[in-house]
Structures are given as structure tokens and as C-alpha cells.
Amino acid sequence: MKKFINDPNSVVDESVKGYLAAYTEYVKKLEGVRVLIRKKDPSFNKVAVITGGGSGHKPAFIGYIGEGLCDGAAVGEIFSAPPADWIYKATKELDMGKGVIYLYGNFSGDIMNFRMAKTLAEADGIKVEEVIANDDVASAPKENIKNRRAIAGEVMMWKVGGAAAWSGMNLSQVKEVSEQAVYNTRTMGVGSYPPVIPATGKPGFNLEEDEIEIGVGHHGEPGIRKEKIKSADKITTELMDAILDDLPFKSGDRVSILINGLGATPLQELYIVNRKISEILNNYKIKKVITYVGEYFTSLEMAGFSITLTKLNDSLEKLILAKADAPLFKQFDLT
């Protein structure tokens, strides 16, 4: 293992310190807990948006704290849920009297801790709602959609829910559009090389030198099948077929696209994938409204990528195109 770290056990703390040092104008840390929050404009009241999860996924989660996105994130250890009391403290700190929405991913540890925090906060009289991303088509059949994991599609939920809260929507409205974002989002991933977990120095999964894993999760969870590596066009077609059939997406739909690098795959390859996606969407007469390509939700140095499609209606489109200004996600107003 050749990593640029000091102590494998202090990777997350030291990384958060370096993050805070880079973006002092955007974020600060709550004392005694690993929770980062937006440097709030105290005169601005809105629904508070809180996320969180395990580390190793940068820019997720802390990169998305800012205008038009999240107000705070609880930061767990590598690939581990943050404790409930951290989420509770974030909730107490960030509530502006308009309620709080938790936007997080469908993993059992996260669910347990976010729900415990919700119970604690509600006992204090804070209104809390939650929306849980479950965009990974590969992780369960459609009839068990509630069992699906979250992967990069979670970013689209934050974008929509964050913009909604920023626009002044109330708690139930923010919940509704965030649910719409989840309902309309589908992702499929592929992995080619595993991440290396700092604490163990070991690869997160095993693949042969010519193998890829179709449907890999972003902690290296197994996908649908292992295959021999083949052309980018064939892999892209396979992933797109699974995505398009699942919602299903249909001719005439408008979509946003997110092509997410998992860590080590060069941007160049993601654009080769986008070339094929464009061709496929043209054939289906599906209109793309915006395309994001880059590292939006990584898995340490895993190689591979995922494709996320979100079917847009007028309100989702407007919220996705709205301004966002977080340390690791900046978008000028495109509405």
C-alpha cells in the first residue's frame, strides 16, 4: 500500500482538518463531533438540509455543503455510518425553525443512526423529515426497490433538495421534490480495480487482471456479474440498457446525466463513455438537459465509473439548473 497518509487511524480526522483549512470561508466544524456545517447567513431562514455517511467518497459528503446544496454533513469513518448523536447535534445546530430534512443513502447503519437522531430531535420539538436515495439498479430487482443501495444518484437528490430548500420551499415541499428526484433516478456502475482500505492496507474486493464487475457498489459490494473487460461502447450499452429499462425512460423524456468516476479512472475514459451515451439517447429520442462528468462520489482509488440518469419534470429541471456554490460543486445559475 502506497498512500499519502500518516496514521491509518487518523486518515479521516486529518483529511477533515485539511479540508477545513482549504475552505474556511465555506464551512466550519462543530466542537467535539465530526460534523461540518455551512457558515450560515444568520438572517436567512430556510429548511435545513443534512446529509452524512461514511468517508472515502469525496467530494461526498462534505464537498456538497454550501449555497443551494446541504447545510451540514456528519462524517463517519471510512465506509462507516456516522454516530446518531453527531447527526442529532447537527440537527440542533442547523435547524432555523423551518424544520430539517435528512437526505442520505440506503445503508442499514446510516438508516439506524439517522432515525435515532430524528427521534432525539423530535423530542426537542424539531420537525425532521428524511428521504433515502436508492438509485442502484444492480443492487435489487425493481419489485424490491426499497432494498436498493444508493450510489452516485444521491448527488442528484442533494442538488434537488438543496436547491428546493434554498428557494424557500417548506419542509413538506422539499421532501416531495427530493422524493421525486429519488423516484426518477437510476444508476448502474462498473468496477475494474478495487479501492485499498487504509486501516487494512488490503484491496476491498478481488478481480482477475481481465475482469470487471458490472453493478459494483461504491464500497465494492458485489454487482450482478463479473465479466471479461470489453469495449467501452459495449459496457456503456449494457449499463444504459439496464438503466433505461428500469424506470423505464421513454422517447420524449428529458434527463440529466451524471457520469461519475469512482476514483482512479481517467476523465478521458468518462468522456468516451459519454460519447456512447449521447448516441444511445439520440436513438431513443431522449433529450439531455445537462451532463455532469467527473468525480462526484468516489470510492477511494477504485477504478470504474457509474452512469446516472434522472428523468426531469419542470420542477426537477429548474432545481437541477439552479445555482450551487459549495467547495466541491460549483454551478452558475443555468435556469
Add this chain to the structure above:
Amino acid sequence: MKKFINDPNSVVDESVKGYLAAYTEYVKKLEGVRVLIRKKDPSFNKVAVITGGGSGHKPAFIGYIGEGLCDGAAVGEIFSAPPADWIYKATKELDMGKGVIYLYGNFSGDIMNFRMAKTLAEADGIKVEEVIANDDVASAPKENIKNRRAIAGEVMMWKVGGAAAWSGMNLSQVKEVSEQAVYNTRTMGVGSYPPVIPATGKPGFNLEEDEIEIGVGHHGEPGIRKEKIKSADKITTELMDAILDDLPFKSGDRVSILINGLGATPLQELYIVNRKISEILNNYKIKKVITYVGEYFTSLEMAGFSITLTKLNDSLEKLILAKADAPLFKQFDLT
């Protein structure tokens, strides 16, 4: 080699196609040559900024075409200079009557072809100037500074020169501030795993399982020495010592920081590095004005990173903090 490509020989063309498909509102391609240009506002006249170089470095070069940055880029094959006639065509297309500046890196192939293009354009009556980045401290001693390679510090030259041209400065003014940016910028890199060149399927250099290369170039050029991997703090200190001593940077200086991931190194590790950089700069009483952390100039899937410091004066600070809106570099106005 497990890459998400189709034909190793069409990697660059297909990648450019996918890039254009993602950012149709920002860029277009000139016919018959691999040159990408900004979708110009025809009523807006300014000095044109052109860059270019080999591929495999995304977001460089094409990610930096946009408002407050470059107007066009000539896109060579992987790690190979673009032909002179492409640069010449870019020059003819982009000149708005105020002259053209070439901002590129110190590599012999690029120098030859940019200068040939300059000669051709000047014969057509177009005024052309050039500034060549040479920020890599490791690549030659200070007395031979003109022999130093460019690495990630080139981004700071584009930021300054691009903002200067956008602000309405004339050709000699844009040249002057771009030269100041180069003069005040120093970078040191470290590599831990090589990139794999698509056409050969082979690693770009060799390192033992416990070795790193201090001073690696962004095509895998050898650095100052190979070392055993050690702590992030020790490596950061070593790189910072070389950078600080070279200009030299002194107590009371203001700087911008760019911590650039070379491809496969997780963002998390770059923040651990930034934590140490902050500590060192505090000790030296050097004030950081802005910190960029991420992948700004990669080398395919090479693992490693570089640290770039730019000493700021009032005009450099203002230009670095100015708005930029390119597909892969977005910054709200921070002045």
C-alpha cells in the same frame, strides 16, 4: 490493462467527441483539426488566449476553455504536442483584432509547434505573443530555470492570463501578468504509481512496491530521486522545503496554493497534505489567499500529487480571484 476505451488509437478523438457532447453550450470544434474553441460572444473583443499540448492531462487543456480562462486549445495525441497548423488555425479563428497570446508549457515539441504557428500567423498580420510555464522545481536547477518543465503551475498561468484578457487588458499587459504568474509560481510533484499509456498498454515508468519518485514530471519523467514511501507529513515537508527555498517565498508573502492530484490518488489524501501545508505556511507566516485542491492537471491514472505555490502581488491576486466559467473550472467572483 483494463481501460474503458474502444480502440487505443481513437482514444483522443472519442474522448473529445464525448467532451463536446457534454458541453455544447461552452465549446465547439473547428472543422478538420482537433482544436476546441470557446463559443464566442461575437460582440466581445479581447485578446485571445490559446493553449494546447498533449492529451491525457484532463481537465487540461480543454477543460479550461471559457469565460475568464482560455479561448481555445489545440489537442495533441496522448502526451504529444499538437501540430503547428492546428495552432495556426486556432489563431486565425480566435483573433478578434486585439492579438493572440499562447500560454503553454515548456516542452520541446510544444515550443516548436507553437512558434511555427506564431510565424505563420504573424505573416498574416496577427500579433502573437507567448508565455511558457516552467514551474517544476525538480526538473532543473534554478540557474537553468528556462530548462524547467511545466507541471500543474500552468493552471495558475491560465487563470491569470485568462482573467487579464477577459478584463480588457491589451496584449502586452496580458503578457506581462502571465509572465509574472510564471515567475512567481513553483511546483514540486511526487509519483507513487505510473500511468498506463493506452497505445502500448504499458506503465509509463517503474517503481518498486514501496517506492515513490520525488519530483516526477506529468508524463512520468524522472524526478530528483526515488525514495521509500514515508508519512504524508514528511513527504509534504520535503516538497514544501524545495518550493519555499527556490523562489524563495518569505515571511509576509501572500500565496495561492494548488494541490493537484495526478489521477488515482484519493482527494482525502490531498486534504491530509493540505493540513500539513497550512501548518508549514503558518510557521513561515506566509498568508494563503486561496487554496485549490483536486485534479487540475492529471497524468492519466498516475498516482501522486503536486504542490504549487504562487506568490501574489495585488494584480495577480485580483486576477486569480476573478470569476471563471469553463466546463471544468468554475469559480464565482471572489474579488
